[in-house]
Amino acid sequence: QVHLQESGPGLVKASGTLSLTCTVSGVSVSSNNYYWSWIRQPPGKELEWIGNIYYTGSTNYNPSLRRRVSISLDTSENQFYLILTSMTAADAAVYYCARDTFYQSGRLDPWGQGTLVTVSS
């Protein structure tokens, strides 16, 4: 059974950097069948796709965040990561990681349970 779990600080200072980890079990992040994605959801708002990474290290980012975001992976740890710099109140959200299917991209399944990130001033 495939399982994803987000971890990281729940509180980040404004202008600071968010670092999140997604730990994957039940499948290898080095599989050529999948992308690995980050998505976020501000409280009470809709979902926003942040970006994804393929096992080769190739990435796709949302242009709205491209200057501030970086996604990487560690095959030895079976984890992938999100870094978001220059945090503001607008970045407060529940952050989810999810598996995406390479050959039918956009099939986000499963998702992690999500981690709430608050931005302090």
Place this chain on the structure above:
Amino acid sequence: DIQMTQSPSSVSASVGDTVTITCRASQVISNWLAWYQQPPGKAPQLLIFPSSTLQTGVPSRFSGSGSGTDFTLTISSLQPEDFATYYCQQSNSFPYTFGQGTKLQIK
């Protein structure tokens, strides 16, 4: 970016009713459309992808249709566990984009 517009934004229905949610893309996306269900306080769960293919384990009362720019999600014979928020999402091109959501409430 491709804009996804869902309607209605909320709907009230009773157990046993049939509900239809629509999703319109700002440009043609072929059938690269997913539907997700998000119960309150939980992560989204994939129901349908692409467009009309029900995922394993999803009850057959859920169905999807459409291609091009117009899509629908129909839930027949509503069950108590179906009351949640539903999102459509396109994957025809990056960045993936989601609709604003449709909240299905108990009448």
